[in-house]
Amino acid sequence: MKVSQDDIPPGEMPSGGQQEPTGLPFFKTWRGVYLFVLGCFILWVLLLLALTASYS
Amino acid sequence: MNPLDFVVLIGSLLAIAAYGMWYSRHHRDLSHYLRGDKTTGWLAIGISVAATQASAITFISTPGQGYESGLDFVQNYFGMPLALILIAAVFLPIYKRLNVYTAYEYLGRRFDVKTRLLGAALFLLQRGLAAGITIYAPAIILSTVFGWRLDLTIIFSGLLVIIYTVSGGSRAVTLTQKYQMAIIFVGMFAAFIILLVKLPVNFDDAFAVAGGFKKLNAVSFSLDPDRRYTFWTGILGGFFLALSYFGCDQSVVQRYLTGSSLRESRLGLMFNAVLKIPMQFFILMLGVMLFVFYQFEQPPVFFNQAAWHDAVRHDPAGKLQAIQQQFTAAYAQKEQDIHQWLDARRAGDQAAAATARAQALASLDRANDLRAQAKTVMQADVPGIKGNDSDYVFVTFILGHLPHGLIGLLIAAFFAAALQSKAAELNALGSVTTVDFYRHLVKRDAGDAHYVIASKCFTLFWGFVALAFALFANLVENLIQAVNIIGSVFYGVMLALFLAAFFLKWVRGTAIFWAALASQTLVFVLYFSLNISYLWYNFIGCAACLLLSLLIQSALGSTGKSSNTSPVA
Numbered sequence: 001m002k003v004s005q006d007d008i009p010p011g012e013m014p015s016g017g018q019q020e021p022t023g024l025p026f027f028k029t030w031r032g033v034y035l036f037v038l039g040c041f042i043l044w045v046l047l048l049l050a051l052t053a054s055y056s
Numbered sequence: 057m058n059p060l061d062f063v064v065l066i067g068s069l070l071a072i073a074a075y076g077m078w079y080s081r082h083h084r085d086l087s088h089y090l091r092g093d094k095t096t097g098w099l100a101i102g103i104s105v106a107a108t109q110a111s112a113i114t115f116i117s118t119p120g121q122g123y124e125s126g127l128d129f130v131q132n133y134f135g136m137p138l139a140l141i142l143i144a145a146v147f148l149p150i151y152k153r154l155n156v157y158t159a160y161e162y163l164g165r166r167f168d169v170k171t172r173l174l175g176a177a178l179f180l181l182q183r184g185l186a187a188g189i190t191i192y193a194p195a196i197i198l199s200t201v202f203g204w205r206l207d208l209t210i211i212f213s214g215l216l217v218i219i220y221t222v223s224g225g226s227r228a229v230t231l232t233q234k235y236q237m238a239i240i241f242v243g244m245f246a247a248f249i250i251l252l253v254k255l256p257v258n259f260d261d262a263f264a265v266a267g268g269f270k271k272l273n274a275v276s277f278s279l280d281p282d283r284r285y286t287f288w289t290g291i292l293g294g295f296f297l298a299l300s301y302f303g304c305d306q307s308v309v310q311r312y313l314t315g316s317s318l319r320e321s322r323l324g325l326m327f328n329a330v331l332k333i334p335m336q337f338f339i340l341m342l343g344v345m346l347f348v349f350y351q352f353e354q355p356p357v358f359f360n361q362a363a364w365h366d367a368v369r370h371d372p373a374g375k376l377q378a379i380q381q382q383f384t385a386a387y388a389q390k391e392q393d394i395h396q397w398l399d400a401r402r403a404g405d406q407a408a409a410a411t412a413r414a415q416a417l418a419s420l421d422r423a424n425d426l427r428a429q430a431k432t433v434m435q436a437d438v439p440g441i442k443g444n445d446s447d448y449v450f451v452t453f454i455l456g457h458l459p460h461g462l463i464g465l466l467i468a469a470f471f472a473a474a475l476q477s478k479a480a481e482l483n484a485l486g487s488v489t490t491v492d493f494y495r496h497l498v499k500r501d502a503g504d505a506h507y508v509i510a511s512k513c514f515t516l517f518w519g520f521v522a523l524a525f526a527l528f529a530n531l532v533e534n535l536i537q538a539v540n541i542i543g544s545v546f547y548g549v550m551l552a553l554f555l556a557a558f559f560l561k562w563v564r565g566t567a568i569f570w571a572a573l574a575s576q577t578l579v580f581v582l583y584f585s586l587n588i589s590y591l592w593y594n595f596i597g598c599a600a601c602l603l604l605s606l607l608i609q610s611a612l613g614s615t616g617k618s619s620n621t622s623p624v625a
Contacts, residue, residue, distance in 0.1 A: 033323075033326055034141045034145065037137055038137065041137040041333065045287075048337070049275050
């Protein structure tokens with residue numbers, strides 16, 4: 001999906017601020033930060049699945 | 057509670073209140089009062105967002121949820137990391153660049169005034185209702201601890217929160233939340249450790265008992281629509297619920313708008329995206345371990361002991377006493393069955409373990425039947441008694457098994473949780489009423505000092521509305537579910553307003569306005585006529601509103617164009 005650029009006053013529509021530096025040592029881009037968060041989520045689901053399977 | 061507990065409790069509460077009032081002394085302009093001084097770093101924002109969401113209900117009711125139903129409630133949060141990524145990537149940059157006070161100001165710019173007011177009104181309605189429940193939650197603790205009347209306790213604790221919030225403003229809310237969360241986590245961790253130490257079995261046996269009684273079923277891929285928490289409801293319904301809450305609910309939006317930059321606000325949200333599932337897992341696991349603990353330590357028939365004693369007094373036939381005796385016998389049998397099961401398990405005798413486990417499950421069913429009978433008798437003898445006592449499970453453990461001093465700290469932690477979430481909610485309710493309604497419709501050109509006073513007055517007003525609703529909150533069964541149900545009924549449509557604004561460039565104000573009204577009506581009708589997981593209403597409301605807006609816009613053609621360049625007050 002693409003954000004509608006023409007419905008917000010000029011200059012107000014973001015590029016998503018994706019170019020802004022993250023200031024983090026291991027993640028230079030926001031895409032990397034989001035992937036890390038997604039990875040943590042998947043890891044949690046896998047751990048919960050393992051717990052469910054182990055004791056059910 | 058002994059004097060040491062009171063010193064810890066009162067000392068903590070006074071320190072928090074004094075801190076909030078100390079920060080109130082410089083509030084001269086509206087921006088500072090509503091958004092702080094915009095110097096807040098990502099950690100403070102992250103904690104503030106987490107604290108706003110994690111109310112006293114989270115720490116009182118969630119262990120009870122874990123005790124009753126196990127870990128499956130954690131699936132409710134599966135959609136949250138995905139939603140927070142979308143908010144950080146799309147919503148947040150827009151809010152920051154537009155420099156808005158409230159999320160609904162953006163709707164005014166993108167669509168028109170009526171859509172902005174509709175979004176703000178939906179927020180006020182659902183948050184005003186939910187706010188009552190967040191006052192009610194800590195009040196049930198005090199009423200249990202001190203034996204006070206619940207209605208007087210609600211009024212007393214509600215007034216304390218209102219005074220703190222009105223004087224504090226947004227900056228004070230954000231800063232005090234850091235210390236309140238510290239109190240909460242110290243208290244919760246200490247309670248968890250003591251609970252583990254008090255368990256009469258080792259970890260492996262404790263997990264075996266919890267698993268054997270189906271309390272560790274954290275993830276289910278069931279497609280049964282009657283099942284409330286599954287992976288699918290969590291991912292889809294939870295995603296929409298989280299997107300609505302974090303993206304469109306002013307009580308949270310206001311927290312991350314205090315960030316000094318886009319980066320700080322973003323990292324604050326990502327902090328929550330990583331932390332929320334483990335945090336909820338920990339609190340639910342506390343409830344599961346409480347369940348294990350009470351398999352070896354006889355629990356009361358009914359955890360709300362004040363209600364139990366009241367019912368016993370109104371039971372001259374002695375039916376409750378008879379149930380109590382049967383319950384004690386059933387419990388003794390169950391404990392014996394569990395020990396046999398664990399012995400067989402340790403000996404590696406699978407067949408004997410399976411048999412003993414089946415007997416233990418049957419004993420648990422008998423004990424649960426007796427609890428259900430007791431509730432029926434109590435409700436017949438004393439009309440108005442709440443049948444669900446799961447909110448009292450953790451409190452009962454605290455009062456009966458924790459050392460003095462820690463009891464005071466835990467009670468202070470619950471109060472801190474109530475203060476921080478309530479403060480954020482009232483702050484947001486006051487902000488939206490001032491900025492979206494009062495400043496926009498009633499008095500456009502007043503000075504900042506006038507709007508700060510107006511905002512304090514509206515915060516006070518909403519505090520009393522929440523107080524009034526809190527007095528009726530005992531009508532709902534489980535508190536944490538009640539808050540999520542209220543949110544789910546309203547959030548879908550609220551979210552659709554924002555998604556249409558961001559992604560559907562053809563849709564204009566008139567189309568989305570009527571689509572939102574029709575969809576909200578549809579959700580109300582479905583809620584009262586269907587019996588499906590409430591999380592689905594987030595999705596239904598959102599999808600219906602987006603589809604209808606496209607249909608209406610197609611019917612209207614270009615004539616439905618709204619004044620998207622209208623000034624924002």
